Amino acid sequence: MPSISLSINGQAVTAEVDARTLLVQLLREHIGLTGTHQGCDTAQCGACTVHLDGRAIKSCSILAAQAQGCSVLTIEGLSDADGPLHPVQQAFSEQHGLQCGFCTPGMIMTTIDLLSRIPSPDEGEIREALEGNLCRCTGYQNIIKAVQQAAGMLEPAAGRGA
Amino acid sequence: MYAFEYLRAGSLDEACARLGEGSARALAGGQTLLGAMKLRMSQSDRLVDLGGIAELRGIEDRTSSLVIGAMTRHAEVAASSRVRERIPALAALAAGIGDVQVRNMGTIGGSVANNDPAACYPSALLALDATVHTSRRSLQAEAFFTGFYGTALKEGELIRSVEFPVPRRAAYVKFRQPASRFALVGVFVAQTAGGARVAVTGGGAGVFRATALESSLDQAFTADSLRGLRFPPDDLASDLHASAEYRAHLIPVLASRAVEQALAD
Numbered sequence: 001m002p003s004i005s006l007s008i009n010g011q012a013v014t015a016e017v018d019a020r021t022l023l024v025q026l027l028r029e030h031i032g033l034t035g036t037h038q039g040c041d042t043a044q045c046g047a048c049t050v051h052l053d054g055r056a057i058k059s060c061s062i063l064a065a066q067a068q069g070c071s072v073l074t075i076e077g078l079s080d081a082d083g084p085l086h087p088v089q090q091a092f093s094e095q096h097g098l099q100c101g102f103c104t105p106g107m108i109m110t111t112i113d114l115l116s117r118i119p120s121p122d123e124g125e126i127r128e129a130l131e132g133n134l135c136r137c138t139g140y141q142n143i144i145k146a147v148q149q150a151a152g153m154l155e156p157a158a159g160r161g162a
Numbered sequence: 163m164y165a166f167e168y169l170r171a172g173s174l175d176e177a178c179a180r181l182g183e184g185s186a187r188a189l190a191g192g193q194t195l196l197g198a199m200k201l202r203m204s205q206s207d208r209l210v211d212l213g214g215i216a217e218l219r220g221i222e223d224r225t226s227s228l229v230i231g232a233m234t235r236h237a238e239v240a241a242s243s244r245v246r247e248r249i250p251a252l253a254a255l256a257a258g259i260g261d262v263q264v265r266n267m268g269t270i271g272g273s274v275a276n277n278d279p280a281a282c283y284p285s286a287l288l289a290l291d292a293t294v295h296t297s298r299r300s301l302q303a304e305a306f307f308t309g310f311y312g313t314a315l316k317e318g319e320l321i322r323s324v325e326f327p328v329p330r331r332a333a334y335v336k337f338r339q340p341a342s343r344f345a346l347v348g349v350f351v352a353q354t355a356g357g358a359r360v361a362v363t364g365g366g367a368g369v370f371r372a373t374a375l376e377s378s379l380d381q382a383f384t385a386d387s388l389r390g391l392r393f394p395p396d397d398l399a400s401d402l403h404a405s406a407e408y409r410a411h412l413i414p415v416l417a418s419r420a421v422e423q424a425l426a427d
Contacts, residue, residue, distance in 0.1 A: 002168050019165070019167060022196075043264065049263055052266070056262055056266060058263045058264070058267075061267065062192055062267060063168065063209075066211060066213055068170060068213075131343075132260070132263045132264065
């Protein structure tokens with residue numbers, strides 16, 4: 001049984017897992033972080049998107065053991081339970097960028113990856129970046145608006161060197 | 163997934179040694195392998211993870227070629243300023259594989275070793291006359307790819323890197339299968355020192371060169387020289403997504419678009 005050590009939302013974690021354990025299973029079933037959703041389990045829907053060393057990946061499509069020594073960021077790591085929301089979460093809330101909410105954690109993690117690479121994406125770039133995230137409520141228009149608002153909220157902060 | 167033993171290799175030599183024992187498979191990014199294992203379409207006693215082998219990662223800029231380490235992610239190739247400057251068609255191809263999340267995990271070595279008949283990378287290797295450097299030898303792309311999911315790799319042999327000669331100009335155009343994002347048909351066109359080369363993926367049982375199109379392009383490297391050419395559908399695949407005739411029609415159409423794009427870059 002592989003023993004793995006990694007950082008999850010800034011906390012050092014060591015776990016003994018069956019070799020077959022997926023990263024999403026480690027997060028949800030071993031650590032209790034159920035904000036990351038397991039949707040299709042076939043790398044299509046993107047609900048399980050988390051960041052691995054700063055880049056969006058589908059946690060249903062990597063073994064937990066592959067994250068050895070890596071830094072994982074999940075939706076729970078974006079803001080404190082009682083604190084203000086992350087600007088991308090805030091924008092999704094204000095723009096009604098969610099309906100049932102199942103796809104939302106993945107949408108938000110992919111959006112943060114996008115805005116870290118392209119701070120002011122145009123609509124085409126947003127749609128392309130979110131290609132691997134499906135919303136079965138089909139609420140895409142408001143998701144696009146939310147990403148646009150989030151870009152506007154994050155950009156002045158980036159300009160100040162934050 | 164059936165149970166397996168997981169090993170994380172620290173070096174290429176260690177990985178090759180561990181792969182030589184039993185029904186072991188190499189795990190690169192896992193974006194194809196793990197999905198196949200979940201569906202129980204693939205079964206191994208042992209997975210040897212290559213993720214910790216630093217020597218397999220990175221892009222080296224040589225005088226007349228680019229050497230890309232086997233564990234270099236698609237996203238890294240797409241974003242590399244060296245690749246974008248020297249072989250922009252290759253960066254664009256990498257930027258069009260799967261989706262963002264898949265590109266952040268998937269690797270060039272994994273894609274090339276898997277040789278999916280609709281994968282993008284094999285067409286770039288064949289059109290650019292790339293060399294596959296393995297743990298034992300160096301092979302030209304033409305000798306490396308051996309048909310439907312087939313490669314010349316032997317047991318316990320791993321891809322170390324892929325070396326792409328820099329062409330005069332090149333472009334890749336794919337007609338995307340929208341659900342899988344693989345190529346329904348993809349055509350990589352290159353104008354190289356040795357003449358024009360046209361490689362087709364998604365057409366049939368594996369990547370191949372369209373030599374009739376190459377001859378036309380050797381006379382004049384223009385989109386017009388491909389217009390009206392008919393490609394025979396005989397060896398192409400028919401499935402629920404497209405008939406062999408449709409795929410045959412796409413090949414010169416996409417090739418002429420690729421030539422236009424190559425000339426515009």
